[in-house]
Structures are given as C-alpha cells and as structure tokens.
Amino acid sequence: MRGSKLSLNHKRSFLxxxxxxxxxxxxVFMFATPLVQSIKFSFSKLTVDxxxxxxxxxxxxxxNNALFVDATFNRVLTESVRDMVLxxxxxxxxxxxxxxxxNQKFRGRILARxxxxxxxxxxxxxISAAEASGLINLVGDATAVNELGQSGSQYNVMSMxxxxxxxxxxxxxxxxxxxxxxxxYEIITSSGVQILIFLAALQSVPGAMYEVAKIExxxxxxxxxxxxxxxVSPLIxxxxxxxxxxxxxxxxVTQMIFSTAFTTQNFGLSAxxxxxxxxxxxxxxxxxxxxxxxxxxYN
Amino acid sequence: xxxxxxxxxxxxxxxxxxxxxxxxxxxxxxxRYALVIGISFIIIYPLLMKFSIAFKDxxxxxxxxxxxxxxxxxxxNIKMAMQILDYFPLLGNTLLFVVVTTLLTTASCALAGYGxxxxxxxxxxILFALVILTLLVxxxxxxVPMYLHxxxxxxxxxxxxxxxxxxxxxxxxxxxxxxxxxxxxGLKAGLFIYIFRQFFKGMPKEIEEAALIDGAGGVKTFxxxxxxxxxxxxxxxxxxxxxxxxxDTFFTSLFxxxxxxxxxxxxxxxxxxxxxxxxxxGIGAGGSSIKADPNHVAMIIDTGILLAIIPLILLYMVVxxxxxxxxxxxxxxx
Numbered sequence: 001m002r003g004s005k006l007s008l009n010h011k012r013s014f015l016x017x018x019x020x021x022x023x024x025x026x027x028v029f030m031f032a033t034p035l036v037q038s039i040k041f042s043f044s045k046l047t048v049d050x051x052x053x054x055x056x057x058x059x060x061x062x063x064n065n066a067l068f069v070d071a072t073f074n075r076v077l078t079e080s081v082r083d084m085v086l087x088x089x090x091x092x093x094x095x096x097x098x099x100x101x102x103n104q105k106f107r108g109r110i111l112a113r114x115x116x117x118x119x120x121x122x123x124x125x126x127i128s129a130a131e132a133s134g135l136i137n138l139v140g141d142a143t144a145v146n147e148l149g150q151s152g153s154q155y156n157v158m159s160m161x162x163x164x165x166x167x168x169x170x171x172x173x174x175x176x177x178x179x180x181x182x183x184x185y186e187i188i189t190s191s192g193v194q195i196l197i198f199l200a201a202l203q204s205v206p207g208a209m210y211e212v213a214k215i216e217x218x219x220x221x222x223x224x225x226x227x228x229x230x231x232v233s234p235l236i237x238x239x240x241x242x243x244x245x246x247x248x249x250x251x252x253v254t255q256m257i258f259s260t261a262f263t264t265q266n267f268g269l270s271a272x273x274x275x276x277x278x279x280x281x282x283x284x285x286x287x288x289x290x291x292x293x294x295x296x297x298y299n
Numbered sequence: 300x301x302x303x304x305x306x307x308x309x310x311x312x313x314x315x316x317x318x319x320x321x322x323x324x325x326x327x328x329x330x331r332y333a334l335v336i337g338i339s340f341i342i343i344y345p346l347l348m349k350f351s352i353a354f355k356d357x358x359x360x361x362x363x364x365x366x367x368x369x370x371x372x373x374x375x376n377i378k379m380a381m382q383i384l385d386y387f388p389l390l391g392n393t394l395l396f397v398v399v400t401t402l403l404t405t406a407s408c409a410l411a412g413y414g415x416x417x418x419x420x421x422x423x424x425i426l427f428a429l430v431i432l433t434l435l436v437x438x439x440x441x442x443v444p445m446y447l448h449x450x451x452x453x454x455x456x457x458x459x460x461x462x463x464x465x466x467x468x469x470x471x472x473x474x475x476x477x478x479x480x481x482x483x484x485g486l487k488a489g490l491f492i493y494i495f496r497q498f499f500k501g502m503p504k505e506i507e508e509a510a511l512i513d514g515a516g517g518v519k520t521f522x523x524x525x526x527x528x529x530x531x532x533x534x535x536x537x538x539x540x541x542x543x544x545x546x547d548t549f550f551t552s553l554f555x556x557x558x559x560x561x562x563x564x565x566x567x568x569x570x571x572x573x574x575x576x577x578x579x580x581g582i583g584a585g586g587s588s589i590k591a592d593p594n595h596v597a598m599i600i601d602t603g604i605l606l607a608i609i610p611l612i613l614l615y616m617v618v619x620x621x622x623x624x625x626x627x628x629x630x631x632x633x
Contacts, residue, residue, distance in 0.1 A: 015517040016418020020426065023411035023492065026482025031433055034444035041443060053447055098338065106331060114619045115339040121542050121615050122346075127565065127604050185341055248437055254549075257439040262553075267443045274440040281437060 041271035048265070062272035073256065073273060080251040081280065087187070088243050090180045092236065095191040099198035100228070113199075120192035190246065194239045201235040202228065233296045240288055244281070253277050346612075349605040352598055353377055360594045380602040383575050384564055390610065393545065393561040396473055400480040401540045404491065407483035408536060409529065412495025413521055417507070427496070434489035438549060449475045449554060475554040476544075486543055486550065491536045498532040499525065534621050542611060565607045572599045 017024070042062055044055040066073050102113050164174040180187065205228060213223040248254070257277065261270035347367065356371030380386070415427050449469045469475055479485035483492060502525065510520040526533075548562045556563065564571075573596055615622075 012418055012517075013420035016414050016420045016423065019414030019418065019517075019521070020411045022407045022481065023414075023430070023483040023488075024426070026407075026479065026484035027429060027433065030445070030448075030479055030482060030484045031436075031441070034441040034448060035436065037444035037447075038440055046443075048447070101331065101335060104331065106328065106335075108335075110620070112335050112339060114615075115342055117619070117622070118342055118346075118615070120539075121611050122608060123546070127546070127608065131600075131604065185345075188338065188341055245435065245437075254437065254439045258442065258549075258553075261443050261446075271440075271443055274437065274442070278437055278440050282435070285435065 038271045038274065041268055042275050044268055046267040046271075048267070058268065062268045063276065065269055066273045066276055070269070076252050076256050077277065077280070080248070080253050081284070083251075084244060084247045084284070086176070086179070087190070087247055088240060090183075090187050091191045091194060091243050092239060094187050095194035095239065096198050096232070096236075098191070098195045099202055100224070102195070102199060103202040116195055117192055119189040120196070123189055123192065190243075193246075194243060197235055197239055197242070198232060201232040205231045237289065237292045237296055240292060241285060244284060244288065248277075248281055346605075349601050353602040353605050355598065357592075357595055357598075360592075360598065376598055376602040377606070379576070379579055380572075380599050380606055382579060383571050383599065384568070384603055384606065385559070386606060389559050389561060389564055392559055394610070396476070396560060397541055397544045399473070400476050400485065400544050401537055403477065404480040404483065404485055404488060404540050404544075405533065405536050407481055408488055408491035409495050409526065409533070410521075411483050411492045413499050413525060415492065416496045416499035430489050430492050432489075433484065434487070434493075442553060445475075446470075446553060469554075471555055471557045473555070473558070476550065479550075486540070486547055491540065494532050494536055495529070498529055502528065531621075534618060538615075538618055538622055541614065545611060561607050565603060568600050568603045569596070572596045572603070 040055065043057060043059060044062075045058050047054050047056075098116055102109065102116060161174055161178055164177065165171060209227050210223055213227060218226065253273075254277075257270050257274045260266050260273060351367045351369060353376050354372050354374070355365075355369040355376065356373040357375070358371050359365050359369045362370065411430070415423060415430070452467050452469045452474075469478075476485065480488070506524060507520055510524055515523065546562055548566055551558075551560050551563050552566075576596055576599060
C-alpha cells in the first residue's frame with residue numbers, strides 16, 4: 001500500500017518536471033549560462049574574432065572605467081533612477097484612480113475600458129523612436145525637440161503655479177504636481193498594465209462589504225480608504241515592482257549599454273555597466289519591497 | 300391629534316434628503332463623465348492626428364486653418380509610406396514571425412505554469428522563484444552573452460563534435476526568437492508563466508481527481524480538461540505576447556537587425572523617408588542633393604507609424620471584449 005503511494009507521488013513529480021522541462025531547458029541554457037558568462041565578461045577584456053571570442057582577465061578595471069572614467073554613465077544612471085523615483089508614484093496614483101473610475105457602473109463603461117487599455121497596445125519603442133526622429137527631422141536638432149515637447153502642451157503653467165502656491169503648498173510639491181500634469185500623456189501611456197492589475201483587484205473585493213459599510217453610514221470616501229485601499233494594497237506592491245522594472249527596461253541606460261557593446265565594441269565595459277545597473281535596480285526593489293510589504297494588508 | 304405633524308415632517312425631511320442625494324449623484328456622474336472623456340481624449344488624440352495626417356494633401360501642410368479634417372483628401376501619403384516600407388511583404392513577414400513566436404510562448408508558458416501550479420517536486424518553489432528572477436534581471440545584462448551564444452550556436456558541443464565547426468551562426472534568422480519562445484524564456488515570459496500558474500492554482504482539485512479516476516493521464520488531463528478551461532488567461536497572454544513581440548525593438552535589433560521586420564523598419568523610417576522621398580516625388584532622383592520638405596517627411600513618417608499600428612488596433616478591436624472580460628476573471632491576480 002505504502003509503496004504504491006510513493007510511486008504515485010514519484011510519478012507526479014516526474015510529470016511535473018516534464019511539464020516545466022521546456023522552461024527548465026531554456027532557463028539553464030538561455031538564462032543561467034549567459035548570466036554567469038556576463039559576470040565573467042565584466043571582469044575581462046573580450047575580443048571577438050571570426051571563429052568565436054577570447055577573454056583576458058582584467059579584474060575590476062571595467063567597473064572602474066564605468067564608474068570613474070566614463071564621462072556620461074554616472075549621469076545617465078542617476079538621471080534614470082531619478083526619473084523612476086518621480087514616475088512611480090504618479091503612475092501608481094493615476095492607475096489606481098483610473099481603475100476605481102472604470103470599476104464603477106456607468107453607460108459606455110466597456111468603451112471607456114477599451115480606450116484606457118489602448119496604451120498597452122500602442123506603447124512601443126519603435127513608434128516613439130520613429131516619432132522622435134520625425135521631430136528631429138523637422139526641427140533639425142535633438143535638444144530643440146526636447147524643448148518643443150516641454151512647451152508642446154499649450155497650457156499656461158505659470159497661472160497654475162501661482163494658484164497652488166497661493167494656497168500655501170510647498171513649492172517642491174507644486175513643482176511635482178505641475179510636472180505630473182505636463183507629462184500626463186507619458187504617465188497615461190505607461191500605466192495600462194497597472195490599471196489592468198488594479199481593476200482585477202477591485203473586481204475581487206466582495207460587494208457585500210460596501211453594502212454593510214453603506215448601511216453603517218460610511219461615505220464613499222470613507223469606504224474607499226477603509227475597504228478598497230486595504231484590500232488592493234497587496235497589488236500596490238506588485239504594481240510598484242512592475243512599474244520599476246518597466247521604467248528601467250526602456251531607459252536610456254539600457255540604450256547606453258547596448259551602444260557600448262555594439263557600436264564601440266567594448267563588451268567588457270558594457271557587461272560591467274549592466275551589472276552595476278542590475279545591482280542598483282535590485283537594491284531599489286529590495287528597499288521598496290521591504291518598506292511596502294510592512295504596510296501591506298493581507299487577509 | 301398631534302401625531303400626524305412629526306410624521307409629516309419626517310416624510311418631508313426624507314424627501315429633501317432624497318432629492319439632495321439624487322442631485323449629488325447626478326453631479327458626480329457628470330464629473331465622472333468629464334474625467335473619463337477627458338482622459339480618453341488624451342489617449343486617442345495622437346491616433347486621431349495620425350489619421351488626419353494620413354489623408355492630408357501636401358498642399359494642406361501650411362494651411363493653419365486646418366485643425367483635423369483636411370481640405371484636400373488624398374491617398375498619396377499612404378501610397379508613399381507603403382512604398383517606402385515595402386508594406387505588404389513586410390507585414391506578412393512580421394505577422395508570420397509574431398504568430399509563430401506567440402503560439403510557442405503561450406504553449407511553453409502554459410505548460411510551465413501548469414507544472415508549477417499543480418505538481419510538487421523537489422525544489423519546485425526555488426525553481427518558481429527563479430522564474431520571477433528572469434523577470435527582474437534587465438535584458439541588457441544578458442545581451443552580450445546571448446549575442447555571442449547565437450553567433451556560434453551550439454548545445455553542449457554537439458555540433459562541434461559532428462561537424463568540427465564552432466557552432467552555427469543563427470544571427471539574422473528567426474531561430475533565436477523561436478528558440479527562446481519555445482523554451483519559455485523569451486520576452487516577458489516570466490510574467491506569462493506567473494499568470495498561468497495563478498489561474499491553474501485556482502482550478503478545483505476535484506476535476507483532476509475525477510479525470511484520474513476516469514483513466515486520463517497527466518498529459519491528457521492537461522490537454523482535454525485544463526486547457527479548454529483556461530481560455531481567459533490564454534487570451535490575456537496571447538494578446539500581450541503578440542503585441543509586445545510585434546512592438547519589440549530590443550531583441551529584433553539585437554538578433555535580427557537585417558531581417559525585414561516591422562519594428563526595426565519603422566524605427567529607421569525617418570532616414571528611409573529622407574533618402575527615398577525625393578525619388579518617389581520625381582525630383583532629383585539618383586543621388587542629387589535636393590532634399591524633401593521636412594514637413595512632408597514628417598507626414599510620411601506619421602503615416603508609416605499609423606500603417607504599422609493598424610494591424611494591432613484591428614486585432615485589439617476584435618479581442619478587446621474578451622480581453623476586458625477575461626481580466627475580471629483571469630488569473631492576473633491571486
């Protein structure tokens with residue numbers, strides 16, 4: 001009796017391994033091996049020859065070059081980290097707000113949802129690259145394009161800054177809000193998946209809870225903070241992590257790593273840069289994950 | 300004799316309350332519509348602009364009174380953009396590539412998701428943590444080794460043993476993407492495995508037990524019972540995978556820079572348009588220094604972008620209903 005049960009368990013585990021076998025193969029050969037290799041590359045000088053490549057051990061000099069010799073790497077890295085820090089709260093706020101909006105019952109809700117998810121479909125590096133090059137072509141200068149983008153929304157910012165600072169808000173906060181409004185398009189286009197995740201979370205909140213709260217006399221505002229927010233808070237963590245990873249995947253650092261490898265052919269330096277970058281992302285994720293998971297409500 | 304008075308007052312109070320509640324509701328509804336319509340407009344506006352530009356004649360470029368609807372309708376922009384992009388062969392090529400990789404990714408991720416959701420084997424939790432790790436490591440880190448790997452592709456030195464060569468050069472073929480998607484390690488595959496795992500975890504255990512008693516093996520249970528029920532996560536994964544694969548420039552420019560695919564072609568559209576437009580217009584063909592009007596080039600670029608995303612929009616229109624519905628029931632969250 002016991003023997004047959006064991007063998008059934010064994011059978012199950014073999015079957016399980018068989019199901020994940022394609023992934024396991026891919027992981028070992030297409031992920032783990034390149035990962036180890038890229039650590040090796042970052043400590044070496046790599047020369048590509050027609051039949052393959054050769055490595056010369058150079059120790060920490062690639063890292064040294066990336067951090068202290070290269071003129072732009074530090075700046076690009078800090079800039080993209082700063083952008084991420086600014087963007088994540090805005091994207092999160094906007095996506096939670098939109099998801100709550102889309103979760104309510106109103107006429108044309110299906111159409112509104114279809115439109116709100118459209119950015120998931122249209123967010124593409126290829127398209128933005130083509131658009132930027134179209135603008136550069138028009139203006140003839142990349143810096144002019146940036147300025148054009150900033151003044152592109154024909155909205156008088158100063159009046160808003162005046163109003164907000166008259167209310168007595170701190171100036172740095174006013175800056176942040178104004179910045180958010182000026183980049184509303186960017187924020188909307190990068191929050192499609194997050195809206196989706198929040199919407200799915202909101203759907204899973206039992207409706208009876210709201211009814212009870214209503215009977216007890218809670219306002220919509222109260223029931224949002226006391227019911228909705230705690231119940232979607234685990235997904236806030238998920239979304240923060242997704243947003244951070246997503247914001248890094250298309251960042252200027254990635255492009256810089258790419259061009260270091262394939263235009264200047266400095267593979268070792270590129271590997272070192274990408275490891276510095278990976279470590280910083282991991283650090284950010286660990287800190288954010290630790291801070292948020294303490295505040296998350298699990299039921 | 301005194302009792303009707305308070306009752307009357309109470310009823311009155313109730314009525315006022317009701318009217319006030321209704322007014323608040325209506326105001327809120329109006330406010331909500333304003334917000335939804337406003338945000339929708341911001342999202343759709345660039346698309347509308349591109350549609351308007353695509354049908355605009357050259358003569359309308361410098362007419363400041365035109366906002367959206369062009370005065371001179373023309374199909375010239377579309378024709379030229381199609382010529383520059385070599386549109387239909389390019390589209391066919393890209394679609395073939397994307398469909399194959401999407402199907403392979405969906406299949407391999409569904410298998411892996413099911414394996415992780417329903418089987419306990421030694422180290423299964425650690426392996427699943429590694430799935431999440433594949434999501435977290437930025438693609439840039441693996442870029443160079445992967446590139447060199449596919450430049451002289453060889454598994455455990457088998458090819459070296461047989462032919463004596465240093466592996467095969469798979470760059471600029473479809474193989475790198477096919478291999479990575481068949482082994483569930485391609486573009487954002489970790490996310491797809493996660494979605495499938497969450498879904499299969501939520502399926503009742505009894506279904507499998509019943510299937511086992513009826514004599515179905517593990518594979519048969521998966522194919523005949525689990526997969527047909529997994530339509531909603533499948534649609535989500537297929538749509539995401541299709542769209543991201545179609546839009547991907549990172550892997551395509553890394554592995555297949557010389558293969559004609561939509562994203563790489565579109566991102567170099569500006570240079571192409573600048574070079575080819577004078578010739579197409581019949582002015583200064585053959586390397587003369589006459590340049591096309593930059594505004595006209597920008598118009599062609601916008602039209603090209605529109606042509607590139609039209610298939611995605613059509614696809615989205617077809618599946619969005621299922622997609623949005625499936626989100627509500629899918630395993631995107633636990």
